Amino acid sequence: MAHAPQQKIAATYYRGGTSKGVFFALEDLPAAAQVPGAARDALLLRVIGSPDPYGKQIDGMGGATSSTSKTVILSKSRQPGHDVDYLFGQVSIDKPFVDWSGNCGNLSAAVGPFAIRSGMLDPERVPHDGIATVRIWQANIGKSIVAHVPITNGEVQETGDFELDGVTFPAAEVKLEFIDPADDEEGAGGSMFPTGNLVDDFEVPGVGVLQATLINAGIPTIFINAQDIGFSGTELQDAINGDAKVLAMFESIRAHGAMRMGLIKHIDEAAKRQHTPKVAFVAAASDYISSSGKAVAATDVDLLVRAMSMGKLHHAMMGTAAVAIGTAAAIPGTLVNLAAGGGERASVRFGHPSGTLTVGAEAKQVDGQWVVAKAIMSRSARVLMEGWVRVPC
The missing domain is CATH 3.10.310.10 (Diaminopimelate Epimerase; Chain A, domain 1)
Structure with missing residues (x-):
């Protein structure tokens, strides 16, 4: 019996705040998963290792907690005045579904760095040393987030002395502004x-x-x-x-x-x-x-x-x-x-x-x-x- 090989998909595993997630550029996903629907959900479930009746996600990238069962899809923004579109998927651990109903504020801290590293931001907007401002469109809830990302020698700075309770080691500080955060669509x-x-x-x-x-x-x-x-x-x-x-x-x-x-x-x-x-x-x-x-x-x-x-x-x-x-x-x-x-x-x-x-x-x-x-x-x-x-x- 012939067995198909595994798909190989470009991805980055990030810690953002007190969460961890698998980040994808939209264009790197298989064609069927580049649009919302069952194919995208099935792919992300398999990446994370869900649904897992054992609750451990051993056969995937998930860490068997809500903080580590997360996925992010990013692309250059289609929204005026924004740099990147950010879509967050909360993957259920033991059930076969991905919840797209909200944002992840912790992983929002990694969106700006990923956008810069992936070339989604105009290079002229990235200083050699200083702070890069990344304008993020949070697609799940239709809101804007502004990330202030430290840059050293033209690259995203990740090490530093900023301490965050819930994270063992210090790192570089990323300041986030959640613009008009009240939900004006639901409720x-x-x-x-x-x-x-x-x-x-x-x-x-x-x-x-x-x-x-x-x-x-x-x-x-x-x-x-x-x-x-x-x-x-x-x-x-x-x-x-x-x-x-x-x-x-x-x-x-x-x-x-x-x-x-x-x-x-x-x-x-x-x-x-x-x-x-x-x-x-x-x-x-x-x-x-x-x-x-x-x-x-x-x-x-x-x-x-x-x-x-x-x-x-x-x-x-x-x-x-x-x-x-x-x-x-x-x-x-x-x-x-x-x-x-x-x-x-x-x-x-x-x-x-x-x-x-x-x-x-x-x-x-x-x-x-x-x-x-x-x-x-x-x-x-x-x-x-x-x-x-x-x-x-």
Whole structure:
């Protein structure tokens, strides 16, 4: 019996922020995968090693966590005023689907470097030494991101002394601006707050009535108070990810929140939309020990936040959820803002399982509606491996 050889596809394996993913230039993909559809999804699933009933992704590039089961497709931008189009695919670990419903804020830090290294940016825009500004069109959500990428001797600088909690080694700082991060396409009326309220009461069967801030900024996110679900906000992954009952509770909150936000029309649709919305729980600042053993003092942060991603507690914080946190913190009266002490603020420093993170946001009211011009944070990125991935035909 004859067996076909594996396909050989140019790819780069990047760490961006606290995530890792396989990056492709659109033109390097097989013709059938250069357009959205089943062929593209099947290819990316096989690259990552999904679906894997063992939950390990041994036969692929995935790392068996939501942070490492990611793919990115980039091309020169078709959007005026932008350099590169960025499409993100969150690959399910144990199920046969790729979720295209949102962005990855962490991998956004690697988009500018990849674009420069791949020749997608006009060479005249890349200084010999200094900062290259890359204008990114985030195609999943139709938003702009501006990446400020350090350049040394005409090449992307990857090493440096910028430290990011959740990443073991320091690297070069990449500053990101998420322009107009509120989602104006999804949810009721396309509002940052799809229900029209800063805080809602909504009933979750088996859980009860919860207070929640439902926000579309960076990524659709459901914020709830930690104490309302029996937590302190200092939890690490082991306290949650091994408890099937707790995980089921969070999934129920997520699914019913998605309904309330207008992201799905029927509760059953939530199972095929795992990437969005996110669920995060907040609490006032408190002392705790991070997952690395580092002590975080209450005086080091404004509040505590823990977030769920693809059904598990995230080991640090998703970049897009950080945008949601910064945006909500800047708006007086949201649960995030109240947990941080209330009042007006231009930035917030929050504690997550791996340490702390600061994110800024510019919020103001226009005609009675809250708007955010941009959210700002710093990440780092570096190439882990480059060459080709091989995929069975």
